[in-house]
Amino acid sequence: MARYPYRILKNAFDRVFRNDLNKNFEDIEADIKSQSARVDNLINEVEQPSEVVDARVDADGHIYPVLKERLDTEQHNTEVELLDHDDRIQQNSDDIAVTNQSLDNLISRIGNNDDLDTTQKATLILAINEINSKANRADQKIDQNHDEVMSQLAQTNEQFNQAKDEISKRVKLKKDILGGQFPEPFRVPVINTDNYFPNQRTPYRILYAEGDTLYAIGGDSTIRKSTDGGDSWEVKGYNNQNVSSSRPFLKSQTGTLLTFASNSRIIRSTDDGTTWNIVHSPRPGTLPLGTQSWDIDEETGYIYYGEYNNAPQTEIILWVSKDDGETWEEFKTFSTTDGPQRISHIHAVQYDHFAKRIVICTGDGTEGTGLWRINKEGTDIEPIVINSMFSDPLDRDIPRSIGIMPFENYIVWAGDTTLNPYVFRMARSEIGKDNPVVERLYRLNGTAWFTCKASDDGNTWIITASQEGATAIDDLVHIYAITDEGETVWEVGTIPSLSGASASALMPLGRPSMHGDTLWMASREMGSDYTWKFRVGYGFGGVNKPDLLPRYRFTQTLNTTGEVTLGPGEEIILGNSLAQTFARRLYIFESSISVTDAGGVSPAYQRLLVRKQGDNEPYFTYSNQSERYTKRLEQGLEIDSVLCNAAERVEFVLKNTHSSVTIKITANITFAWGL
Secondary structure, rough: OOOOOOOOOOOOOOOHHHHHHHHHHHHHHHHHHHHHHHHHHHHHHHHOOOOOHHHHEOOOOEEEEEEEEEEEEHHHHHHHHHHHHHHHHHHHHHHHHHHHHHHHHHHHHHHOOOOOOHHHHHHHHHHHHHHHHHHHHHHHHHHHHHHHHHHHHHHHHHHHHHHHHHHHHOOOEOOOOOOEEEOOOOEEEEEEEEEEOOOOOOOOEEEEEEEEEEEEEEEEEEEEEEEOOOOOOEEEOOOOOOOOOOEEEEEEEOOOEEEEOOOEEEEEEOOOOEEEEEEEEEOEEEOOOHHEEEEEEEEOOOOEEEOOEEOOEEEEEEEEEEOOOOOOOOEEEEEOOOOOOOOEEEEEEEEEEEOOEEEHHHHHHHHOEEEEEEOOOOOOOOEEEEEHHHOOHHHHHOOOOOEEEOOOOOOEEEEEOOOOEEEEEEEEHHOOOOOOOOOEEOOOOOOEEEEEEEEOOOEEEEEEOOOOOOOOOOOOEEEEEEEEOOOEEEEEEEEEOOOOOOOEEEOOHHHHHOOOOOEEEEEEEOOOEEEEEEEEEOOOOOOOOOOOOOOEEEEEEEEEOOOOEOOOOEEEEEEEEOOEEOOOEEEEEEEEEEEEEOOOOOOOHEEEEEEEEOOOOOOOEEEOOOOHHHHHOOOOOOEEEEEEOOOOEEEEEEEOOOOOOEEEEEEEEEEEEEE
16 A cells, blocks of 8 residues: 655654654655556566457456457556556655755754854754755655656556457457457458359350350250350351260360360361361270360470270370371370389379479379479470389378479379378479478368369469268368468368269369469269359358349240141231340240141242241241251251340241142241340
């Protein structure tokens, strides 16, 4: 407890005066020590918080409802204490000043007192000066302690601020009394779906995607092209060989299209998909594993393709085309039975745009399993990292992968093995060493599959991991974003796998390196051929856009009632329909005319016309054969459509174009209005 206020000194210079003065000095010193001790206690009580909840309890065991209230309370108390201490110090200084004045008055009185001799006066004045000197030293000590207290209080405030900063780093989300929040919301990468196929408007299987340019194939084996991300499609040509379910599809530097037919033959188109020719037949028991089975060397334009096998082979071949896919030759033959380069098959072929080399990913469990690349001269291959470089059995198949993620200083991959389903990386400076250093970075849910670039600057890549094997965490396909040259791995999404499938995964459409902020990935072993248009955003979860409604809703069919007789050149209206303001496009799905009596001439004179009412120029003209049947054979069932004016009335007309013969027919047409 503070001893202030101090004793009031009397004018009489006697024993009481001396005792009160000495007591005042003692009390001042005691108060200074008390204030210093209190400041020390304040400093000692401030601890760096390790957990927000623990930090809500002060040194006295008082629990505050929120940490900020404790910090604000203690800071307020410190400031009040500082003001109170300043007031007391000022009061002490004033008291000492009064005391000094009193001593000066006393010396003056002693000097004027005639009852005292010179010796007595000198003795008293000497004693008073000694008291005055002691008071001055006390005043200096007060000033010194004041400076120390101010310094300690400043350190206390600094520690309060450091505590707040530390809490801001550790807390995920903290509301304050002003309605804001600190720190900023915690955001992580998340996969977002911009579109997916097939959908209600586009029932096609997407084969290739580069930006908004898409190539697709329908159930009728017709190749289609879209340049607006799938909003509209142009029929390119009929491909009676279909396309492999693994969907490898390339567009060369000259615009030539290459893909694998359903029988694994390589087919080629130089007219943007209108016509296709077989250019390479596979060896029996070999096929592409997926979309990353081939790639283009951007320096030479050469196209490399690596065999995967679905039947025992004694050798596996890396093929090359040096003439835009027209002819193919063996570039490298691997043994599957013996030798230091023994492999089982080729998983992927991928261009490394930093090294400007083609990388070959091989498997499984052999000495040569791992990552290879075309040498600088382009004449052979050389190892990047392969199994024979590891002596520990637990490191077996660390280099086994189905795609790489190239960064400037590192090559990153993920293990296609249940023993080592991790993300790995190796510094480029380790290439060429007999025992390169490989870092194990992150455990995936299961075996890793294909890779795809996920940012324009190449700093983010996507990889998916399957449900394969007993070591898988669950039966979902997990999607990961790899950033910071492999240093940071984020799990950004999951997709259900196909029940009973050995390994479901996603693979990039086209070349993995041609994607960016927008990326297109296709399903593998998911029960159907799905395609997603993805973007990597930031937040806690992506929200998919609702599926677009079909461009048309309800179909209508107009039929003749029994036979209709048409005289020479005669026409009759089968029916009509009105365009709506928000549904002005007319779609024709089916039109058919059946001639029951041709009048002894050819049945080719019958027509079903679709035209604007009052206009003799038809939008569409259909003959006597089923239009759907004809289009299936020739064009792949492309639907006719025309954009009409609002409130425009369209009529459907039956016409006999013969000038002298009467005919009898039945007819029908199915149509709809839409967007």
